[in-house]
Amino acid sequence: MDRRASPADIATSSVYLDGIPHEGFTAIRETEGLVWHPYGPIGDGNGERNGFWAVARHADVREVSRNPEVFSSAVGHTNLWDLEADALEARRSLIDSDAPDHTRLRRVVSRAFTPRNTRNWEGMAREIAAELVDAFVAGGGGDWVAQVAAPLPIRVILAILGVPLEDADYLVELTNHLVEGTGDGPSLPDDAYGNTTPTRLLPFNSPASHALFEYAERMRQLRLADPGADLVSGLLEAEADGERLSANEYRNFFQLLVFAGNETTRTAMVHGALAFAEHPEQWAELCHDPSLITRAVDEVIRWATPVLHMRRTASCDTELAGTSIAAGDKVVMWYAAANRDPTVFEDPFRFDVTRVENPHFAFGGGGPHFCLGAFLARMEIQVLLEEMVARNVVLQPRSAPVHLASNFVHGVASLDLGVAS
Amino acid sequence: MNDLVQLTVDEDRCIGVGQCELLEPEVFCLSDEDTISRVVDGAVLDRARALAVVEGCPNMAISVKA
Ligand code: HEM
Numbered sequence: 161m162d163r164r165a166s167p168a169d170i171a172t173s174s175v176y177l178d179g180i181p182h183e184g185f186t187a188i189r190e191t192e193g194l195v196w197h198p199y200g201p202i203g204d205g206n207g208e209r210n211g212f213w214a215v216a217r218h219a220d221v222r223e224v225s226r227n228p229e230v231f232s233s234a235v236g237h238t239n240l241w242d243l244e245a246d247a248l249e250a251r252r253s254l255i256d257s258d259a260p261d262h263t264r265l266r267r268v269v270s271r272a273f274t275p276r277n278t279r280n281w282e283g284m285a286r287e288i289a290a291e292l293v294d295a296f297v298a299g300g301g302g303d304w305v306a307q308v309a310a311p312l313p314i315r316v317i318l319a320i321l322g323v324p325l326e327d328a329d330y331l332v333e334l335t336n337h338l339v340e341g342t343g344d345g346p347s348l349p350d351d352a353y354g355n356t357t358p359t360r361l362l363p364f365n366s367p368a369s370h371a372l373f374e375y376a377e378r379m380r381q382l383r384l385a386d387p388g389a390d391l392v393s394g395l396l397e398a399e400a401d402g403e404r405l406s407a408n409e410y411r412n413f414f415q416l417l418v419f420a421g422n423e424t425t426r427t428a429m430v431h432g433a434l435a436f437a438e439h440p441e442q443w444a445e446l447c448h449d450p451s452l453i454t455r456a457v458d459e460v461i462r463w464a465t466p467v468l469h470m471r472r473t474a475s476c477d478t479e480l481a482g483t484s485i486a487a488g489d490k491v492v493m494w495y496a497a498a499n500r501d502p503t504v505f506e507d508p509f510r511f512d513v514t515r516v517e518n519p520h521f522a523f524g525g526g527g528p529h530f531c532l533g534a535f536l537a538r539m540e541i542q543v544l545l546e547e548m549v550a551r552n553v554v555l556q557p558r559s560a561p562v563h564l565a566s567n568f569v570h571g572v573a574s575l576d577l578g579v580a581s
Numbered sequence: 582m583n584d585l586v587q588l589t590v591d592e593d594r595c596i597g598v599g600q601c602e603l604l605e606p607e608v609f610c611l612s613d614e615d616t617i618s619r620v621v622d623g624a625v626l627d628r629a630r631a632l633a634v635v636e637g638c639p640n641m642a643i644s645v646k647a
């Protein structure tokens with residue numbers, strides 16, 4: 161079968177060292193139908209066979225997201241690479257299951273993350289944000305990632321989970337290793353953290369997942385013996401349709417939360433801070449009219465698009481954008497491209513905190529997997545910006561951000577920012 | 582003309598995101614028990630707002646009652 165070849169490389173992780181390849185995405189968006197993108201080593205021909213359909217237009221991402229019967233999360237999985245059946249089963253969690261398993265799991269965990277519940281955590285998050293911003297200002301600026309954007313979300317999610325604060329640095333370290341697992345770069349030795357499980361069975365192929373599982377198990381024992389008001393206790397008690405989370409479901413979900421609730425929100429806070437530093441008029445506008453806050457938060461999230469893509473796998477022969485897709489084909493939704501689609505966003509490459517129409521897909525294009533933490537992430541970003549507005553903190557760029565070589569998370573390793581006095 | 586409509590939630594589709602309750606707290610109530618959104622008895626909305634909340638549900642669980 162003849163497949164239209166992708167006009168640009170958007171899959172090689174090192175491409176992202178220069179930031180999102182927006183020109184490439186624009187070329188793909190403007191190509192009629194869908195394009196087929198190679199993945200993996202190209203020379204031996206496998207790259208062509210292991211490739212994927214690149215979905216870049218907003219309307220098409222929406223279509224894929226909202227048809228989970230056709231575009232499955234459980235057949236194959238939701239990252240670009242393929243897994244063997246046993247690895248897939250061992251790793252299975254919320255994000256790579258389909259109904260009815262997904263529906264059951266999601267209901268067990270979603271009660272904690274409704275807007276109403278999220279509000280209960282706002283005071284805690286605000287205190288943490290205020291403390292970190294004060295320290296950053298007192299130090300005259302520095303690495304925004306290490307000093308504010310990384311510690312804030314991890315401290316919030318750990319507080320929600322009921323994990324002791326002194327373990328925060330250790331968990332940040334583990335999740336950093338998980339992100340490395342999505343890049344091409346060297347990662348940990350297979351036996352790091354005393355791991356003995358073959359890494360292909362572990363989330364992100366990373367021995368750090370083993371360490372996270374061990375940590376999760378320790379928390380489980382602790383809370384089973386001595387339940388509290390925290391989320392881990394809640395999860396252990398929660399039932400859906402008379403069933404509890406199995407030990408395996410619990411630890412996979414624990415690891416998913418620590419990862420998903422952390423790296424993503426951090427990334428939004430990094431790109432947000434950089435955008436405000438580079439567009440001081442936008443910051444002035446927000447400070448002048450704090451009622452813009454909710455729009456500003458969503459614009460920061462659109463601008464950052466922390467999760468660059470999610471994958472689905474066609475469960476049957478189908479068609480999208482006039483292109484035939486065969487059962488078993490990988491279909492990859494590039495949120496990074498959908499969030500710059502000019503047919504949906506006016507002047508998409510402008511950072512604009514007053515944007516009214518902003519139906520971005522940074523939390524997914526809808527459908528059952530829509531980000532569980534969307535309200536939590538928005539709340540965290542909002543309290544951070546509010547605490548900065550309250551202190552009249554004006555950030556200034558000092559040097560270019562150091563991007564991660566990842567085609568999955570729009571990550572930044574470090575970002576040096578100054579504070580105007 | 583004030584065109585008021587009633588909404589329903591498909592309990593098999595609802596994943597308990599709570600977008601509906603956020604948009605229209607008077608109309609939707611998420612049950613703490615089973616995390617399924619329910620429409621408050623007798624609640625109505627004008628058509629434009631109803632369509633916005635139908636569109637706002639990420640899992641297409643809400644529809645306008647015929
Ligand atoms: C700005 C920050 C965040 C971004 C950009 C983000 C993005 C995403 C995306 C794109 C998905 C997949 C959606 C899909 O496949 O349709 C997702 C799913 C998920 N997110 Fe987030 N996320 C963020 C913050 C959080 C937080 C704070 C949590 C912690 C509770 C979280 C937990 C999850 C979970 C558990 C899933 C899987 C849901 C499922 O499969 O049913 N996320 N997120």
Ligand code: SF4
Nearest residue numbers: 595596598599601638
């Ligand atoms: S927005 Fe949709 S999925 Fe979410 S709680 Fe309301 S009805 Fe359920």
